[in-house]
Amino acid sequence: MDTSNTRKRFVAEDQRLANLLFGQQNKNLKQVERSLGVRIGSRGLELTIEGEGSQVDLTVRLMAELQALLQEDYPLYPTDIDYAVRILSSDSKASLKSIFLDTIFISARKKIISPKSLAQKQYIDAIRTKDVVFGIGPAGTGKTYLAMAMAVSFLLKKEVSRIVLVRPAVEAGEKLGFLPGDLAEKVNPYLRPLYDALFDMMGMDKGQQLIEQGIVEVAPLAFMRGRTLNDAFVILDEAQNTTTEQMKMFLTRLGFGSRAVVTGDRTQIDLPAGRLSGLVQAADFLQGIDGISLQYFSDRDVVRHPIVQSIVQAYDRACRDAAPQPVAKKD
Numbered sequence: 643m644d645t646s647n648t649r650k651r652f653v654a655e656d657q658r659l660a661n662l663l664f665g666q667q668n669k670n671l672k673q674v675e676r677s678l679g680v681r682i683g684s685r686g687l688e689l690t691i692e693g694e695g696s697q698v699d700l701t702v703r704l705m706a707e708l709q710a711l712l713q714e715d716y717p718l719y720p721t722d723i724d725y726a727v728r729i730l731s732s733d734s735k736a737s738l739k740s741i742f743l744d745t746i747f748i749s750a751r752k753k754i755i756s757p758k759s760l761a762q763k764q765y766i767d768a769i770r771t772k773d774v775v776f777g778i779g780p781a782g783t784g785k786t787y788l789a790m791a792m793a794v795s796f797l798l799k800k801e802v803s804r805i806v807l808v809r810p811a812v813e814a815g816e817k818l819g820f821l822p823g824d825l826a827e828k829v830n831p832y833l834r835p836l837y838d839a840l841f842d843m844m845g846m847d848k849g850q851q852l853i854e855q856g857i858v859e860v861a862p863l864a865f866m867r868g869r870t871l872n873d874a875f876v877i878l879d880e881a882q883n884t885t886t887e888q889m890k891m892f893l894t895r896l897g898f899g900s901r902a903v904v905t906g907d908r909t910q911i912d913l914p915a916g917r918l919s920g921l922v923q924a925a926d927f928l929q930g931i932d933g934i935s936l937q938y939f940s941d942r943d944v945v946r947h948p949i950v951q952s953i954v955q956a957y958d959r960a961c962r963d964a965a966p967q968p969v970a971k972k973d
Contacts (some may be wrong), residue, residue, distance in 0.1 A: 646695050648699075668684055669720075673720060696951070714743060741760070749843045780943060802873055811863070840860075863892060873897070875903075
């Protein structure tokens, strides 16, 4: 690694781009300084970047990539800078335009939904081309939200005729038995996150209308048994809480013209002790099958509040430290 002190220049194309790139009172530049550990001085259209050679090179590359986004009228937010730093730190040759400008869907609130990491880009590309895609990784990486956006996009383009959103209800037995209502009402709290994502994208009225028309179905996994789902975009969320039998049952529901996205986090399994996770087993069993893609996310792909990434990293470290160490054999 290059640790020598280096100074390089970057010149913006014009004053408009410089204003957008540098940010009000240079707030974007200050954010980059904190993220990459460099010093940035600005004068007119020109930046002077000082620091370790590798970080200076990365900063110059970052500025060029962000400027290219701005030239396409991309609205640059502080979180985008964080995502861009992560992406280019992982792959300095990555094109931010090919990732950030890959618009999946524009929500009812005019929010542009697009990938924010290399893993997210690979994930949505896999959904476009494969029949079954597994999105496996920690909370906050956009697995379910992006799958939902792709489902809505497929529906609006008439590539499918309906969306089916499925979740296992781990406690659908004894504990839920004390709650009032029929089975559908009892498992409804488990399905709430799927409703929330749908309403966030389509608006409450439109989303409710699609549910009432049967175009969008939100159901517990137990309701899938015996069905064949044709011409549908099916999402199985929280799949780490499926059993082997449930996962097999779900995957064999797919009919003609359908595709499925299975999402889950292997570190948050809530099954009773001794029960194997259907998600973990499926990831082992289904490798190498044509038409199936396994996409993995890490803490670097967390796109929620920055503190969420730190929390995920802290728990990952704790789990590694707590893992039993091999005992050295005596001679």
